[in-house]
Amino acid sequence: MFLDTCFLIDIMRESKKGIEGSAIKKLQLLEGVILNISLFTVCELMGGVEKSSNSQRERSNVEFLLEHLRVIYPEIGFAVSYGEIYGYLARNGIMIPQMDLLIACHAKILNMPLITKDVDHFKRIKGLVVESY
Numbered sequence: 001m002f003l004d005t006c007f008l009i010d011i012m013r014e015s016k017k018g019i020e021g022s023a024i025k026k027l028q029l030l031e032g033v034i035l036n037i038s039l040f041t042v043c044e045l046m047g048g049v050e051k052s053s054n055s056q057r058e059r060s061n062v063e064f065l066l067e068h069l070r071v072i073y074p075e076i077g078f079a080v081s082y083g084e085i086y087g088y089l090a091r092n093g094i095m096i097p098q099m100d101l102l103i104a105c106h107a108k109i110l111n112m113p114l115i116t117k118d119v120d121h122f123k124r125i126k127g128l129v130v131e132s133y
Contacts, residue, residue, distance in 0.1 A: 001033050002107040003069070004116035005044040005099070007133060008037070012015055012061055026115065026133035036070045038106040044099050081109050085125060096121040104128055 010023035045062045052058040082105045089095050096104070100118065104125045107114040113129040116122055122130045 001030060001113040002036050002038070002110065002114045003041065004103060004114055004118065004122075005041045007115050008045065008065060009048070010103045010117065010133075012065065016061075022133045028092075033070070034070060036072050036110075036112060037066075038103050039071060039073045040099055040101070040102040040106060041070055042066065072106065073109065074109075078105065078109055081105055088126070089124060094124050096124060 007023055007026070010021065011027055014021040014024045045065075046059075049055050049058045049062055082102065085105050085108070090103070095101075100121050104114065104122050108125060108128045110116060113131050114122055115131045115133060117133065119130055119132050122128055
């Protein structure tokens with residue numbers, strides 16, 4: 001299973017508030033499943049850390065979360081697939097945010113379903129299996 005950034009952010013927010021929201025409930029359903037994230041997701045999380053008014057606390061929260069996930073780095077063939085998908089979206093006027101595109105391409109190449117709240121963005125990628133929460 002591949003996790004999108006918004007899912008991880010929602011897990012951290014719900015945990016901080018002590019609530020069992022939709023992200024925590026989905027996570028509970030994934031017990032025993034190997035949870036993967038892209039290097040690009042880590043980049044988004046670390047970008048959020050640096051924007052935070054309390055970056056030390058947020059970095060600690062993100063690092064704790066990362067201890068429980070498998071971070072996957074793109075291989076050289078990733079660039080070709082990215083180019084194909086980018087070209088398709090651009091030609092058809094249905095672009096999505098850059099980091100979403102990188103994460104989507106990574107999940108698609110690995111043939112892993114992607115858990116996200118941003119279903120509308122990711123459904124534009126043909127062949128990508130998208131799960132909401």
